[in-house]
Amino acid sequence: MPALRNAVSCLARIGYAERRIRERLGLADLTEIRWRALPIYRAEKLADRDPLASAIDLFLLQGAIPLAELNGLFAKAELDVLIQIGLIYLDERGLARAAVSLYPVGDRLIFSDHAWPSLPHPGCVNVPRDQVMSVGTDSRWLARATVRRPVGAALDLCTGSGIHALLAAAHARRVLAVDLNPRAAQCTRFNGLASGATNLEVRVGDLYKPVGEERFDLITANPPFVPSPRNLLQYRDGGRSGEEVQRRLIAGLPQHLAPGGRAQIVTEFGERGDEPLADRLREWLGGAAMDIHILRLRENSAANYAIGHADGADTYAAFLDSVHDWAGNLKTQGYTRIVSVLLAFEWSDTAAGRPWTRTENPQSLHVNAGNEVEAAFANERLVRQPNFPELLERGRVCRAGPIALLEARVLGRNVRANAQAELLGKALPILQTLDAVEREILVRLEQPATLSELEALAKEPPLEKAAVMAALGSLIRRGLVLLKPSD
Ligand SMILES: C[S@@+](CC[C@H](N)C(=O)[O-])C[C@H]1O[C@@H](n2cnc3c(N)ncnc32)[C@H](O)[C@@H]1O
Known part of the structure; x- marks a missing residue:
């Protein structure tokens, strides 16, 4: 293990970490890496064979590198161990290959099976x-x-x-x-040993x-969720509905989430017409009083989803059959689209009213957003407090930061389009629709103001106190405005 940890440290020292690799490959995000582009990354981004290029090729792009390059990455003692445990082997041409990949996640490195195990025929x-x-x-x-x-x-x-257990090991007493x-x-245990995590236990x-x-x-989880016509891959397929594991996972939260705890799940759901996703989650929770935060990150039509998952690349006819299978299954389930979501669950404060569900549509998620997820719960709870009107009367409000205001003009008709606002510099960039009063308040709020100062800020058009309070509640809830106690 010491030699393995040294080897991982060597890679970290040459810059093998998420940001450097992303920049080197010219990607806005490592999630954009594509096997179809491997030759282009190699020819255009890794032609200069410094140690970082060799490491990226070997541990991320599933490449084969000459022994001279391998020797430049590790000292002999470490290399001997990597070869001895089968992590690195020589192929029939005498080139070095890695048996698994090493994925950079921030500045952490996680071993797992290759992303494209069926190369050269993905x-x-x-x-x-x-x-x-x-x-x-x-x-x-x-x-993130x-x-x-x-x-x-x-x-x-x-x-x-x-991956999530290892990241949690840095801020949990026990995982x-x-x-x-x-x-x-086995892979998780191996990662635990390689990273020196001593507070991690793994059970099958x-x-x-x-x-x-x-x-x-x-509680964190990324269950298998794909609505698949055939259960082929244990990590991917969630039965024909996609829900076989995720339903039981969510149903078990009330028995396993501690008071004050938080569960965070990434998954996908097939959606039918206008049926709200929240209804399904509430049904699975069996009436447990939990608040739910839903981030909708990506949506795919059933047709695109079927094409994206179809296999049978051997012949075009086999591929078409597979598209037919996938599309047929989605249709049988009644799914018209598939949505990728991040869910967060917390026990509700029932004294402050009924459990709530909040749904948002961020445009991306490139950097860590934990603070913003936490703030969404805090803001939602603040405006639901029975004494929120008093807090508002006693405090001062201000914009939460620089805000982009987008306004559309509808020409030729006497209609006013809703304005939209986005708080800039956020990990979860969200375009929020504003009604007329909310827009006025955001525009007028040049300085922190009390409620009465805000009403007095401009008389034309006059802002009614009740409307101002409702609008402030909505802006605070959505994080565009902050409420601070008056000094
Ligand atoms: C989508 S992968 C997620 C892996 C990892 N957590 C991540 O985020 O990269 C789903 C994992 O769930 C495991 N799995 C499938 N069914 C399970 C079950 N009933 N109980 C526990 N794990 C299960 C699979 O073996 C696979 O490792």
Whole structure:
């Protein structure tokens, strides 16, 4: 293990970390990396073979590098260990290859199976059923959205490579990671040893079964969610509906989330017409009084989803058959679109009213957004407090930061289009629609103001107190305006 940890440190020293790799490959985000572009990355971005280029090629792009380059990456003692444990091997041409990939997540490095296991023929489903999932877009989204506060006990269900368990190990007293796939559990243990995490325990089993009655302050999960016509991949397929694991996962939260705790889940749902997603989540929660925050990150039509997941790349006819299978299954389920979401659950403060659900549509999630998820809960709770009107009367309000105001003019008709506002510099950029009073308040609020100062700021058009209070509640709830106690 010391030699393995040294090897990982060597890679960190040459700059093998998320930001440097993203910049080197010319990507806005590592989630944009594509196997179809591998030759272009190599020819255009990694032609200058410094150690970082060799490491990216070997550990991320599944490339084969000459021994001279390999020797430039590690000292002999470390290299011997990497070869001895089978992490690096020589192919039939005498070139060095990695048996697994090493995914940079911020400045952490996570080992897992290759992202494109079927190279050189990606698209063919010849991936073993127990493949451990690579660090994918969904993995990164959850890693970025998780609130990073010190917690007692953390549980990571469906841990795979262990990415969320390992990240939680840095701010939890103790972390329990669970996966049904023994290979995934091995991978998580390996990552735990390689990173020196001493507060991580890994168990094999079905969701909460290996957990007993225990409750946790933080629960993270990225369950298999794909509505698949055939259950081929354990890390991906959630049965024909996609819901087989996620339904049981959410249904188990009330028995396992500690008071004051938070559960964060990344997943996808098939949606039918206008049926609100929140209804499904509430039904699975079985009436438990939990507040739910939903970030809708991406939407795909059922047709695009079917095409994206179809396999059978051997022949065009096989591919078409597969598209037909996938599209047919989605249709049978009644899904018209598939939405990627990040969910956060907390126990509700029932003294402040009924549990709430809040849904937002961020335009991207490129950097850590845990603070913003936490603020969404805090803001929502603040405006729901029975004494919120008094707090408003006693405090001062100000814009939460620089705000872009977007206004549309409808020409030729006597209609006014709604304005939209976006708080700039946020990890979760969200365009918020404003009504006329909310817009007026944002525009007039040049300086922090009390409620009465705000009413007096401009008389034309006059702002009614009740309307101002309602609008402020809505702006504070959505994080565009802050409420501060008066000095
Ligand atoms: C989508 S992958 C997520 C892996 C990792 N957490 C991440 O975010 O990259 C889903 C994982 O759930 C595991 N899994 C599938 N069914 C499970 C079950 N019933 N109980 C526990 N784990 C399960 C799979 O083996 C796989 O590792």
